[in-house]
Amino acid sequence: MDERGGPNHVGNWCYAPFLYDRQTKTLMPQPIQKFYWHFSHTIRPGARRIGTTKYTDLLEVTAFQKEDGGIALVLFNQDKAPQTVHLRLNGLVAAFALPGQAIASGEITL
Numbered sequence: 001m002d003e004r005g006g007p008n009h010v011g012n013w014c015y016a017p018f019l020y021d022r023q024t025k026t027l028m029p030q031p032i033q034k035f036y037w038h039f040s041h042t043i044r045p046g047a048r049r050i051g052t053t054k055y056t057d058l059l060e061v062t063a064f065q066k067e068d069g070g071i072a073l074v075l076f077n078q079d080k081a082p083q084t085v086h087l088r089l090n091g092l093v094a095a096f097a098l099p100g101q102a103i104a105s106g107e108i109t110l
Contacts (some may be wrong), residue, residue: 035103042072042105059083071108
């Protein structure tokens with residue numbers, strides 16, 4: 001796709017992880033590319049999605065049970081303000097601040 005997300009036959013511009021600048025002949029990474037990175041580097045083949053709960057609609061959370069028994073997490077703060085995240089698992093709690101409109105991923109080893 002070019003620097004506007006085209007061309008296509010109906011003139012609605014598409015969004016992609018990379019656009020191409022025809023003048024400089026370079027790829028232009030787009031913000032969505034960061035999201036793909038977190039999912040593809042944290043959630044590995046064979047992992048199974050497990051249930052999660054959240055205390056605000058401003059936070060998106062997904063978790064996967066890895067084949068080795070650990071848990072892979074991806075979190076996204078939709079708010080512009082930082083959110084304090086409290087992870088609770090098996091009676092243990094960990095808290096951290098997730099910056100505004102930030103995505104984070106990680107793994108918990110059990």
